[in-house]
Amino acid sequence: MKKSLLSAVALSAMVAFSGTAWADILVGVAGPLTGPNAAFGAQLQKGAEQAAADINAAGGINGEQIKIVLGDDVSDPKQGVSVANKFVADGVKFVVGHFNSGVSIPASEVYAENGIVQITPASTNPNYTERGLWNTFRTCGRDDQQGAVAGAYIAANFKDAKVAVIHDKTPYGQGLADETKKALNAAGVTESVYEGINAGDKDFSALIAKMKDAGVSMIYYGGLHTEFGLLERQAADQGLKATFMSGDGIVSNELASIAGDAVDGTLMTFAPDPRKNPAAKELVEKFRAAGFEPEAYTLYSYAALQVIAEAAKAAGSTDGQAVAEAIKAKGPFATAIGELSFDEKGDITRPDYVMYTWKKNAEGKYDYVQNP
Missing domain, CATH: 3.40.50.2300 (Response regulator)
Structure with missing residues (x-):
C-alpha cells in the first residue's frame, strides 16, 4: 500500500x-x-x-x-x-x-x-x-534602403559641400556607410574623406584634423551613438563646423548626453516614429x-x-x-x-525611412523630430 x-x-x-x-x-x-x-x-x-x-x-x-x-x-x-x-x-x-x-x-x-x-x-x-x-x-x-535615402538627401541638400564618410568597421556601420557612399556616388558626389574608426575609440583628434584640412562641411557616419556623440563633441571643441548625419544606430536619447550641444542640427534616418x-x-x-x-x-x-x-x-x-x-x-x-508583411527573404515589404533632425524640445532637452 x-x-x-x-x-x-x-x-x-x-x-x-x-x-x-x-x-x-x-x-x-x-x-x-x-x-x-x-x-x-x-x-x-x-x-x-x-x-x-x-x-x-x-x-x-x-x-x-x-x-x-x-x-x-x-x-x-x-x-x-x-x-x-x-x-x-x-x-x-x-x-x-x-x-x-x-x-x-x-x-x-x-x-x-x-x-x-x-x-x-x-x-x-x-x-x-x-x-x-x-x-x-x-x-x-535594410541598410541599402536607408543608405539610399541618406545619400539622396545629401546630394540634394548639400550640393556644394565637401563630404566625409566615416564608419566604425562593423558589418552594420561600414555596411550603412558604404550604401550611403554608393548612393552619393550614383548622384555624382564623390566624398572628400572616407575613413574607418574602431568601435570603442575615444579620441578622434587626428580624424578631425584631416577633415578640417579637406574642408569637410558634411559628415556622414555609419555606426552607433557612443562613438558618434564623442566625434560630434570633439569636432565642435576643435572648431570643425560641419553638419553631421547618421542612421538608426544613433536613435537613443543617450546621444544628447554624450554630444552635448553639438547634437543640435544632427540629421538622422529612421522609420516614421511608431510612438506617434x-x-x-x-x-x-x-x-x-x-x-x-x-x-x-x-x-x-x-x-x-x-x-x-x-x-x-x-x-x-x-x-x-x-x-x-x-x-x-x-x-x-x-x-x-x-x-x-514579409517577403521570401524575411524582409518587411514596406521600406520606410525618413529624415529626422535633433533639436531642443519644449522642455529644453534635445530630441529627434521628423522633418516635414
Missing part, C-alpha cells in the same frame, strides 16, 4: 512538472543588455517583455504561455554565438534579437541549424536576410506609466513577438519551420508599428 501511494505521488509530481514544462513557450531575447550599447538592449528587452505579458493575458500562443529568456551578447559576435548556443540548450523556440548586425548574422546560423526562428528588431545589414536561411526575419528595414501611431497610443502610455520611454526599437521588439504569436496561431503550431512559412505566407500581421 505504501509503495502504491508513493508511486501515485511520484506520478502526480511528474504530471505536474510535465504540465509546467509544456505550458511555456520559451522565447529568447538577445542583445547588449550591458556595456556601452545597453540602452538598445533595454529597448529590445522591454518591448519583448511587454508583448509577452500582453499576449499571455490574451490567452498566450495556441493556449500556451510565453516565457522570456534573456541573453546578453554585449554587442560581441562571439558572445552572441554563446548566447545562441545557450538558447538551444535551454529549449528556446523563437528569438527576438539580436541588436547588432555583426552579432545577428553568426548567431542566425546556430538558430537555423536548431529549428529556431529569429526576428531581429534592429539588425539592418542586408546580408542578414540575403544568405538564403529559412529562419531569418526582421521588423526593421494612433493605434499604439495605449501601449505607449503603458510603457511611460511604467517609467520607460519606448523610443527607437522598443515597439519593433514588441512587434517581433506579435508576429511570432500571430504566425504560430495561423500555422496552428509552434514548430519553427511551420511558423517561418506562416510568417511569409499569412501576413499582413497587425502590430504596434503597423501592418507587416
Whole structure:
C-alpha cells in the first residue's frame, strides 16, 4: 500500500512538472543588455517583455504561455554565438534579437541549424536576410534602403559641400556607410574623406584634423551613438563646423548626453516614429506609466513577438519551420508599428525611412523630430 501511494505521488509530481514544462513557450531575447550599447538592449528587452505579458493575458500562443529568456551578447559576435548556443540548450523556440548586425548574422546560423526562428528588431545589414536561411526575419528595414535615402538627401541638400564618410568597421556601420557612399556616388558626389574608426575609440583628434584640412562641411557616419556623440563633441571643441548625419544606430536619447550641444542640427534616418501611431497610443502610455520611454526599437521588439504569436496561431503550431512559412505566407500581421508583411527573404515589404533632425524640445532637452 505504501509503495502504491508513493508511486501515485511520484506520478502526480511528474504530471505536474510535465504540465509546467509544456505550458511555456520559451522565447529568447538577445542583445547588449550591458556595456556601452545597453540602452538598445533595454529597448529590445522591454518591448519583448511587454508583448509577452500582453499576449499571455490574451490567452498566450495556441493556449500556451510565453516565457522570456534573456541573453546578453554585449554587442560581441562571439558572445552572441554563446548566447545562441545557450538558447538551444535551454529549449528556446523563437528569438527576438539580436541588436547588432555583426552579432545577428553568426548567431542566425546556430538558430537555423536548431529549428529556431529569429526576428531581429534592429539588425539592418542586408546580408542578414540575403544568405538564403529559412529562419531569418526582421521588423526593421535594410541598410541599402536607408543608405539610399541618406545619400539622396545629401546630394540634394548639400550640393556644394565637401563630404566625409566615416564608419566604425562593423558589418552594420561600414555596411550603412558604404550604401550611403554608393548612393552619393550614383548622384555624382564623390566624398572628400572616407575613413574607418574602431568601435570603442575615444579620441578622434587626428580624424578631425584631416577633415578640417579637406574642408569637410558634411559628415556622414555609419555606426552607433557612443562613438558618434564623442566625434560630434570633439569636432565642435576643435572648431570643425560641419553638419553631421547618421542612421538608426544613433536613435537613443543617450546621444544628447554624450554630444552635448553639438547634437543640435544632427540629421538622422529612421522609420516614421511608431510612438506617434494612433493605434499604439495605449501601449505607449503603458510603457511611460511604467517609467520607460519606448523610443527607437522598443515597439519593433514588441512587434517581433506579435508576429511570432500571430504566425504560430495561423500555422496552428509552434514548430519553427511551420511558423517561418506562416510568417511569409499569412501576413499582413497587425502590430504596434503597423501592418507587416514579409517577403521570401524575411524582409518587411514596406521600406520606410525618413529624415529626422535633433533639436531642443519644449522642455529644453534635445530630441529627434521628423522633418516635414
